Each structure stands twice: as C-alpha cells, then as structure tokens.
Amino acid sequence: MFQTFEVTARPEQGPPRLAALRERMAAQDLDGFIVPRADAHQGEYVAARDARLAWLTGFTGSAGFCVALADRAGVFVDGRYRTQVKAQVAEVFTPVAWPETTLADWLLEALPGGGQVGFDPWLHTVREIERAEAALEGSGIKLVQSDNLVDAIWDDQPAPPAAPAKAHPLEFAGEAHGDKRARLALTLVDAGQSAAVITLPDSLCWLLNIRGADIERNPVVQAFGLLHADGSVDLFAEPTKFETLHDHLGPDVRLAPVGDFLPALEGVTGTVGYDPDTAPRIVADTLGARGARAAEPCALPKACKNAAEIEGAAAAHLRDGAAMVEMLCWLDQQAPGSLRETQVVSHLETLRRRDNGLQDISFETIAGTGPNGAIMHYRVTEETDSVLQDGQLLVLDSGGQYLDGTTDITRTIAIGKPPDEACAAFTRVLEGMIAMSRLRWPEGLAGAHIEMIGRLPLWMAGQDFDHGLGHGVGAYLSVHEGPQRLSRINTVPLKPGMILSNEPGYYREGAFGIRIENLLVVQQADPVPGGDAHRKMLDWRTLAFVPIDRRLIVTDMLSTDARTWLDAYHREVATKIGPRVTPAAKEWLDAATAPL
Secondary structure, three states: OOOOOOOOOOHHHHHHHHHHHHHHHHHOOOOEEEEEOOOOOOOOOOOHHHOHHHHHHOOOOOOOEEEEEOOOEEEEEOHHHHHHHHHHOOOOOEEEEOOOOOHHHHHHHHOOOOEEEEEOOOOOEHHHHHHHHHHHOOOOEEEEEOOOHHHHHOOOOOOOOOOOOEEOOHHHHOOOHHHHHHHHHHHHHHHOOOEEEEOOHHHHHHHHOEEOOOEOOEOOOOOEEEEEOOOOEEEEOOHHHHOOOHHHHOOOEEEEOHHHHHHHHHHOOOOEEEOOOOOEHHHHHHHHHHEEEOOOOOHHHHHOOOHHHHHHHHHHHHHHHHHHHHHHHHHHOOOOOOOEHHHHHHHHHHHHOOOOOEEEEOOOOEEEEHHHHHOOOOOOOOOOOOEOOOOEEEEEEEOEEEOOEEOOEEEEEEEOOOOHHHHHHHHHHHHHHHHHHHOOEEOOOEHHHHHHHHOHHHHOOOOOOOOOOEEEOOOOOOOOEEEEEEOOOOOOEOOOOOEEEEOOEEEEOOOEEEEOEEEEEEEEOOOOOOOOOOOOEEEEEEOOOOOOOHHHOOHHHOOHHHHHHHHHHHHHHHHHHHHHOOHHHHHHHHHHOOOO
C-alpha cells in the first residue's frame, strides 16, 4: 500500500525538543528562531528530512510555521488547520490564526523591547523576509540569518532523498524539453537576462521532461537549476539520481552537485532573474546587484497545459472515475457501523492500483467521518480511526498520480440517514460548485475575481469555509500547482489550459464536514447568440466524472439551472463511466445518476 496509518508526530515530543531549541538559541544570543514548514525548494510537500515543523511541534499540516521565543512559542496556521492543530501540539505551543496575525504582528507584541530573531536563509523566500523586515522597521526587532538550529538538535534526522530520476515520455509531455528550453530562453533574452534561477522541483521536472520520487505523492526530483539565455541548463542535484538519463538530457543540460549551486550563482555574468516569491533569501543575497526580480520562467508555461497534457488528464480521470464508482458502489453495500476509515482508504487504493498507469496516490487520502470530516486535511491514523456510523457524513478526498495525469476528487457520502441541517448545507455547497462549473467570464480575470461565485449560496445563509475555492493541478506533477488558484488573494489571470480544482465546502467542528470537488480545465468559450462578438470569453471543461450523492440534496433548494446542470452531468457520468465498471457497479451507477 502507498498509504500507511502510523502516527508520525506526537504532542508529548514537543516540550523537550522546544527546550533543546531554546538552549541553542541562547547559545547563539538569539531571542527567537523561526521554523517554517517549507524546505529550500519552497514546495508545499517536504521530504522526511525537511519536516522540521512537524518534528518540533507535532503539527503535520502542509502550511504554517513556528516562532520559538524564550517564554512562548506560536504555531501559525491558516483556516484549514485551526481544528487539526489543537489536537496535534502540546500546551507549550500556542496556535496563532495566520495570516490574520502576521509574523511581525506577533513579534511586536511578544518582544516589545526588541530582540534578535534567527532564520535559515535557505528556508524563507525573499518576499517573506522583506515583508516582515518592513513591518518590524524601527521596532528594535531584527531578523538575522542563522544556521538551522533545528538541524543542530535533530540527532536522527533522515538523510536527503536520493530516488533516481526518470524520463517523462514525450507522448505525455507533448513537447520536447529542448523546445521548451529554447522557448523559455527567448523570454530571458527579451527581458535582458543572461540566466534565470529555478528552485521549484516541479518546474525543473516540467522543463526537462523528467519525474522522480524525492517527495512522497509528488513525482519530483529535488534540484536547483539555472536556465541560460542560450537555452542550456545547469542542473544542481545529487548526480547519482541521473545516472540513466544522460542521453535523455543531452549535452545542453549540465549536471553538478548541489554544493556547486551558490558558487555558480556567484560566477554567472550579466543579469540573473529570480522570483522573490519562490527563491530562498540566500539566492538574492548571493546574486546581489546582478539579481533581477522576475516571474519564475516555468510557472506560467507549466500551468497552461498543452493538448497532450489535457487529453492525458482527461483519460486519467475516466479511469480514476471508474475506480471511484466501484468504491462508492462497494461503500453503499456496507451496513452503517461495519466499516472504519482505514478500510475505506485501503479499499479505494486497492481499486486504483488495478490501473497499470498508477504510480502513486496524489496525496494522503482524506476519509473523515462525522466530526473527523470537519478537519479539512484530516489524515486517519491507527489512533484516530473511526467507525462510519448511521447518520454521519463521510468526506472522501483522494487522487492518483498516473503517467498521463494527476487526479484529485472529493465526494461527500451519506452514511445511513443524514441530518436535515447537513443536507441543507450540502445543497448550498453543491449549488456553489455547480455555479462555478457553469461560469463563463471575460478573458483577463483571475481567481480573485470569480472565486465568490462558489461561495454565494453559503454566504446568503450566513455560512462560509476557510480554504480557497480551488488550486492548480499539475500534469503528473504536484497536485497543488501555482501560480493559478481560485482564491480571493490570487491575481494571476486564468488562461486556457490551466487545470484547477473547484471544491467548495462547509465544516461544523465536532459534527460534520462537506466538500464536493471536480477538476476543471480553462478553455475558450463558444460564442453565445446575441453576445458581444468582440469580447473573448472563457469557460470550463469538466474532467472528473463521478456521481454526486443525491441522498444529500434538498431538491427544492436547488435552482432550476443547477438541477438541469446536475442531471446533464450525471447523464455524462453514466455514459463515460458505465462501460468501464463491473455489472454490479453499472447497476449502482444507473441508480446514482438518475434524474432528480
């Protein structure tokens, strides 16, 4: 099995580790030290070696940081993790609502007399440190670069990942890496740059048509890169990862050890671009005046999938949808009270693994029943494993990493007879999900401009949820991909080929959770009779085809347009998925996709 259920961090481990960190801080004459979730590549998911935040605090969420001072320690988490963090950290750590409370806000209150707060310049972006420094100006609080004090006290820290890289076939990539490098090199020439720094592993994997296994659930290779204006690339990584790829990479991709990365930056002549939102602070410091702020050159081209990548994603979703239908059919055959969450996770993975193209799951499957469903990124363990009881909802959020695409789908399922208030909330979530799926919008708009469409039905009932409406998704790459997002803070214009999730939800702590998610791809919209001929519009193509639980829908609450869309969607699900499943699942599917 890909997924296991062992407990990876415990609250009781935190106090002695925090005490050891404070001893190190005192020895370094530091009043505080910042421990981020991020690694040197600024990826959302990290290798075991880089899980410093979880090791120190017990908090295992995918975003956040800790600030340790002599008399207090704050664990900063966003809305997705406010419930989870309470169960995972000891009392010596205080959860802090972030980004409502910023690093600078907290430090100004905690250190009124000033102080020195250390940070590892490899683990924080240029922008992150600059914002904090600007907010702290004149306060007497200084952020100072330091060795990593967590590494200094982590005696059994795992070794760096060293999984071998592999070539990603052209039939799935859709463009040779030499052509990609040449295309992006032209943008450097236009910008007057001699080279650009690339620190995101998924960007380098996309650029060079390679994949790896350095991060669980993410088929990436950890490396740093320099793309030059002549289209060549210097790739800084553990050389043994690439022993079988010299022919694939060719002479224009030069391999060097990771330790050569900073010296190479010092030796590059001319202007070197770096993205202040993704590059570690040490990159900007090393480049000095030769550094130029610029968007990471791979980010937008990677996000705008080509035809091969889109059709690969569509094909992967059909096979994944068949596994999901078999799963939901099986689940409905089990009596309430007879299953545990771990059984749900294991059975779904078994069904997905029947596909030879499956390489991994795309993230740890979320199978939260009852109160666990209200923990947005719940991970079931041997200790939290709960029975699916009559009257509960099950939030099942999962996906697969297939050679031709990455999937991510969430369905909320009724176990027995669901409560009326849960059905009402589910219907509002569904109305918002459908409204976004039906949307057309003018070219040039970003996620921030349209995200509220998926929230409106909840807002009108005085309800909301504390995560974005959707995230970008890679092409057999990271399941969370930028720069596109359906988020009130994202201003990157949506473009054809971008794949995003559409996943409104609702969470009542201690009671139930709801989320419905499909992946969508941005496309040019067909003209509408009577519309403005000169106005270019975009809309969505739905990639995911799995029934939505009709038992949770209060039909009279759905608008006529939403009912029409859902019936049409279910007809398409039956048509596309029906031939791919067993006779028993086909019979279940026909009933699950019947018109409202």
